[in-house]
Amino acid sequence: MTEAEGWRAVFGHDEPYPEQEDGIEAAVETARDGGYLALEGACGTGKTMLALAAGIHLVRDPDSDFERVFVLTSVKQQLRQFEQDLETINAGLPDDWRSVSAMTLVGKADVCPYARENRAGIDDSNVYDRCEGLRERTRALTGEGGDATAGALVQQARRAQTGIADSGESGVSYLETAGEPTPYLPSMPEHGGGATAEGTEFCPFYAQFLDDLPEEGDPAEAVPFDFADAGLIDAEELVRLSAGHGSCPHSIMGALVPEVEVVVGNYYHAFDPVTAATFTGALLDDSTFVVCDEAHMLEPRVRDLVSDGVGDATLRDAENELTRVIQPVAFEDEGKRARGTTDAELVRGELSDSEVSLGELELVRDFVRDLREEVDRRVTAHLEREHPGWRADLTDLTDAELPLRDPEEPAEDELSEWAREAGYGGKVWARAEHVGAVVERVLNEAEEEETKRATPAVGRLLNAWYRLDHESYFRELELDRTWDETEPVDSWRRAYNARLSLHNCVPADAIGDRLAEFGGGVLMSATLAPLDVFREVTGLNYLESEGRPVEERTYGLAFPDGNRESLAVDAPKFTYGNRGPPGEGNETREAHADAVVEVVGTTPGNVLVGMPSYGEAEWMAGVLEERTDAPVLRDESSADAATEDLKAEFFGGGAKTLVTSIRGTLTEGVDYRGDRLSAAVVCGVPIINTASPRTKAVKTAYDREFGNGFETALTVPAVRKARQAVGRVIRGPEEVGVRALVDARYARDSWNSVREHFPEPAREEFQPVSPDMLRFGLERFWDGQE
Numbered sequence: 058m059t060e061a062e063g064w065r066a067v068f069g070h071d072e073p074y075p076e077q078e079d080g081i082e083a084a085v086e087t088a089r090d091g092g093y094l095a096l097e098g099a100c101g102t103g104k105t106m107l108a109l110a111a112g113i114h115l116v117r118d119p120d121s122d123f124e125r126v127f128v129l130t131s132v133k134q135q136l137r138q139f140e141q142d143l144e145t146i147n148a149g150l151p152d153d154w155r156s157v158s159a160m161t162l163v164g165k166a167d168v169c170p171y172a173r174e175n176r177a178g179i180d181d182s183n184v185y186d187r188c189e190g191l192r193e194r195t196r197a198l199t200g201e202g203g204d205a206t207a208g209a210l211v212q213q214a215r216r217a218q219t220g221i222a223d224s225g226e227s228g229v230s231y232l233e234t235a236g237e238p239t240p241y242l243p244s245m246p247e248h249g250g251g252a253t254a255e256g257t258e259f260c261p262f263y264a265q266f267l268d269d270l271p272e273e274g275d276p277a278e279a280v281p282f283d284f285a286d287a288g289l290i291d292a293e294e295l296v297r298l299s300a301g302h303g304s305c306p307h308s309i310m311g312a313l314v315p316e317v318e319v320v321v322g323n324y325y326h327a328f329d330p331v332t333a334a335t336f337t338g339a340l341l342d343d344s345t346f347v348v349c350d351e352a353h354m355l356e357p358r359v360r361d362l363v364s365d366g367v368g369d370a371t372l373r374d375a376e377n378e379l380t381r382v383i384q385p386v387a388f389e390d391e392g393k394r395a396r397g398t399t400d401a402e403l404v405r406g407e408l409s410d411s412e413v414s415l416g417e418l419e420l421v422r423d424f425v426r427d428l429r430e431e432v433d434r435r436v437t438a439h440l441e442r443e444h445p446g447w448r449a450d451l452t453d454l455t456d457a458e459l460p461l462r463d464p465e466e467p468a469e470d471e472l473s474e475w476a477r478e479a480g481y482g483g484k485v486w487a488r489a490e491h492v493g494a495v496v497e498r499v500l501n502e503a504e505e506e507e508t509k510r511a512t513p514a515v516g517r518l519l520n521a522w523y524r525l526d527h528e529s530y531f532r533e534l535e536l537d538r539t540w541d542e543t544e545p546v547d548s549w550r551r552a553y554n555a556r557l558s559l560h561n562c563v564p565a566d567a568i569g570d571r572l573a574e575f576g577g578g579v580l581m582s583a584t585l586a587p588l589d590v591f592r593e594v595t596g597l598n599y600l601e602s603e604g605r606p607v608e609e610r611t612y613g614l615a616f617p618d619g620n621r622e623s624l625a626v627d628a629p630k631f632t633y634g635n636r637g638p639p640g641e642g643n644e645t646r647e648a649h650a651d652a653v654v655e656v657v658g659t660t661p662g663n664v665l666v667g668m669p670s671y672g673e674a675e676w677m678a679g680v681l682e683e684r685t686d687a688p689v690l691r692d693e694s695s696a697d698a699a700t701e702d703l704k705a706e707f708f709g710g711g712a713k714t715l716v717t718s719i720r721g722t723l724t725e726g727v728d729y730r731g732d733r734l735s736a737a738v739v740c741g742v743p744i745i746n747t748a749s750p751r752t753k754a755v756k757t758a759y760d761r762e763f764g765n766g767f768e769t770a771l772t773v774p775a776v777r778k779a780r781q782a783v784g785r786v787i788r789g790p791e792e793v794g795v796r797a798l799v800d801a802r803y804a805r806d807s808w809n810s811v812r813e814h815f816p817e818p819a820r821e822e823f824q825p826v827s828p829d830m831l832r833f834g835l836e837r838f839w840d841g842q843e
Contacts, residue, residue, distance in 0.1 A: 569596020
């Protein structure tokens with residue numbers, strides 16, 4: 058069997074597009090050498106099928122070392138596309154081939170039977186804390202020193218259901234989820250206790266999983282169904298098959314992670330340190346072919362995942378937790394008795410086993426307390442300086458960043474200097490993480506409350522704050538608006554959440570190090586260009602220097618040219634300096650308003666307008682309401698439910714205009730297929746706020762690392778955002794529409810032009826047009842369609 062014949066057997070359609078054939082063979086060949094394919098493919102390239110066919114072929118090839126495909130995508134719509142393509146592949150396999158086994162990774166809230174049905178006091182808001190607490194209790198009951206076996210707990214839970222039914226009690230029902238009855242009651246069972254004593258709650262689903270686990274061997278033996286030839290197991294199917302048996306769906310999912318041929322997840326599953334360490338670690342090796350979808354988001358998403366921070370309330374909770382562990386021992390030493398549930402003997406035993414002294418606990422507690430007081434001092438000083446009389450109206454306060462060093466001059470941060478002057482040396486920073494883990498173990502064993510402990514998070518941050526450098530990492534105090542009625546009326550804590558933040562400015566090392574753990578793969582998006590910048594900021598160049606090949610492919614839009622009009626309107630640059638604040642009319646604002654009005658007025662269908670911010674979106678929506686006839690919808694930063702309602706209103710009924718921020722959620726990953734969208738227009742290059750201290754720190758770090766920080770850190774991501782937005786229009790071969798980029802930087806080759814950041818096919822398509830010729834071009838296009 059030839060290479061091409063091999064992958065064609067798992068290709069889900071009769072014939073590949075030429076781009077798919079070239080891309081699959083490039084991906085396969087590169088991965089065999091341990092490398093990566095960086096692929097920019099416009100809508101219609103068939104990227105998901107390309108990547109799956111290449112990866113599954115390598116997994117099925119007996120001469121390959123690959124054992125699985127790990128798909129990472131940050132967009133739910135794309136996740137569903139991978140699921141659909143997997144089903145297409147399985148439907149088209151040769152008759153004598155077994156189905157490709159696959160599974161989609163989801164969170165506990167999606168699979169916990171109790172949370173899904175809002176039973177036993179468990180819902181989306183508390184499922185993680187409740188789950189961990191119930192698991193720990195179940196393990197404690199069945200582990201060393203426990204008085205039950207996992208099988209006995211399961212039988213107890215099942216007998217509770219049978220006993221109530223036998224008693225003839227009315228209204229008895231099994232807990233049902235995913236259309237399947239489970240063997241248990243909707244309430245949580247308890248072990249022990251009696252008529253006057255409370256028992257210990259346990260999770261019967263987790264107990265069943267523990268009972269099915271072999272004492273030694275593969276955890277997959279606890280899976281109660283045949284997954285080898287099951288095809289795609291999505292969340293609903295996983296819950297139905299697991300909960301119907303009485304076993305924990307989330308635990309079953311963890312057992313299946315290293316066993317199925319294709320795992321579909323998101324960036325968290327590979328790049329979040331905690332998730333990778335506790336859940337998906339089995340996938341992080343050279344037997345995994347990784348697919349990074351929407352890879353233009355890889356750099357900003359990973360930057361967030363490998364940054365860290367804790368809020369003022371978390372510092373407060375950590376101080377309280379440390380006190381609850383310290384007090385029993387301190388009081389006993391003084392001949393007193395401490396109130397509460399923590400036992401002095403338990404604390405002493407844990408400290409002895411962990412080689413942590415009571416003095417260390419007290420030192421960390423004092424440090425956290427003094428640190429919180431220093432945060433309070435800094436926030437108060439900032440408000441007195443920037444908002445005199447701020448206590449009179451807390452609702453008037455705005456978000457703020459309080460940098461702890463000059464963002465453009467790497468140096469030790471002010472909090473580290475304060476700590477040293479206050480007498481807190483390196484030991485308290487370095488040991489804080491270990492102390493936090495000890496506090497968590499003591500409190501989890503001593504207290505019944507099911508909650509996520511604060512001290513481990515604080516300990517991890519303090520350790521990293523002390524350990525990491527000041528060139529690639531930026532430290533600041535962030536003030537985010539909130540509202541807490543429990544705080545005093547004159548306290549800034551009533552209006553703000555203050556957060557100590559440690560930002561990883563240059564995540565290239567974190568990305569490259571993680572990619573180096575995999576055997577190879579594909580990084581793909583419709584907007585990767587310029588690929589030389591993408592390779593730098595994602596660590597691919599480092600991999601290549603280590604002998605891992607990196608190949609590139611760029612495929613343009615394959616749909617009929619006559620179905621689209623692509624315009625770069627030579628209007629004045631829509632920068633803050635040119636346009637001024639919203640509401641102050643000038644030549645720049647008038648030119649952009651005129652261009653958008655022309656697009657809306659000539660388009661026989663829905664129009665999407667992308668502005669640099671929600672404030673600018675509000676301004677443009679006002680202009681369109683005055684000057685156009687079609688209904689105008691304005692997006693604003695809101696919850697998912699409100700956004701979904703807005704989309705439904707936009708898609709329903711007659712032609713409308715939707716105005717949004719280009720940095721919002723409606724310009725990427727939203728399905729505008731068919732007649733949902735006839736034109737998209739973007740005003741300006743959506744570069745993020747360059748006055749932000751964090752932005753300045755990122756730019757400075759990129760200057761040192763890559764040379765041109767403004768271009769690599771700010772301009773290139775902004776251009777990708779704009780291209781993603783206008784890319785919403787043409788999603789299929791029959792679709793017709795206009796794509797307009799309004800700003801001279803898209804139209805001219807000037808010192809700050811962004812045309813060079815487009816791939817060659819896009820540069821050729823987006824031809825410059827003067828504002829006075831825009832309407833002529835639009836009318837000619839739409840007349841031609843008629």
